[in-house]
Amino acid sequence: MSPDIFIKATPIVLQGLQLTLIITICSFVLGQILALPLGLARQANSPLLRWPAAIYTFLIRGSPLLVQLFIIYYGLGQIPAVRNSILWPILREPLYCGIIAIALNSAAYMAEVVAGALRRVPKGQTEACISLGISRRHRFTDVLLPQVYREQLPNIGNEIILVLKSSSLASAITIMEITGVARAFTARTFAPFEVFITAGILYLAIGFAFTFLFRLLERRYGITGTRTPAPEASA
């Protein structure tokens, strides 16, 4: 262990910071967007919606993300139809493949979270809407989903940490994010301990920042009447 390798490693590892943040934020946002229709489908009455969503979450959650990354990046390129499609410029790029794979993964987990939270909204909420004549659409947009997302803010905050950690796997498909640059640097210096410790500390710091951000969001929005009020900052 030598301190000057730490000092040398820091700027190198920081080079990966931007890509890590891009992958994490893009995958997380895309995952959240996909999770909503998937979660609604998991809860739908029609088996035509419910089954595909159930199969999707089963496949994604049941297989390792690293394998999914390889399938999307190396596997899809083998299919001529994919190479000739308009999606090829996207699927050719490791960065986009990484973002897509992690987002699809995150969506599968979040879909279960959304579906579970929807199930837990008391039935009386739906009944009150019906008795007031509120349409199905507005029932979701105005009453059910706001409650789901407020209740789920802590889980959503956890999810972005999980996505952050998953982003390190992107190094396996040549992306030079934090873990990627750390690996390349170790190959040159043979000082894995110092370099990866530095990388680990950086991940911790990013995770802490996200956690802090979600704490703020929770304090602002994370209120529901269905549980005892969180101790609010007294004004």
Added chain:
Amino acid sequence: MIKVRNLVKYYGPTRVLDGIGLNVEKGERIVLCGPSGSGKSTLVRCINGLEQRSAGDIEIAGHVLRADCSNVLELGGDVGMVFQQFNLFPHMNVLDNLTLAMRRVRKTPRAEAEAQAMAMLERMQLGAKAKAYPRELSGGQQQRVAIARALCMKPKVMLFDEPTSALDPEMVQEVLDVMTALSREGLTMIVVTHEMGFARNVADRIVFMDGGVILEEAAPDAFFDHPQHNRTREFLRQIGPRTH
């Protein structure tokens, strides 16, 4: 205003409503009572389409309700419902609770909806609570907000499903007072309740249910002073101390 013919409802193999017939005229105030499990809650929930029925016809506030309740939203707002558990929207303040359906269903512009809602809250002496969230209110206040929310839709009929059963005893009266005031305004009401004092004061007719059928219907004086059925006498004896 309400016509129920031969209403039958099964929960699995259990027949919870067994051929109910009930006519309610405009402006009539009905109190529905009976031992728990007699089917009175199920009856009001069938009447406003929250429960599907197995057989029978229901016409309410000018709407013919299909058996599968697929047209239940047509009644929206014309038939107000007050629940035992209030069912306020916990993520909205009181004012938004009141205006949501006015804006979404009646398409009332926000400013106008809020003005009407404020007037309604003032009437309920809840004007100061417009910006409060449901969890910051007492049970009695929450139930009065729920009543106000239904009234904002200018319903032709109001249904109350045990509106005071979930309340602490000291809050029962404020809710009953609001309901009594409403009854004086000529609103058609069906109230499921064990509050026999309220029933005697307010009801035009008391309907007594047991085992999924209507056993007895009578004006309050006749009902309380000369009950016809043994089951009714037994029920009144058990519930007696609450007659005030």
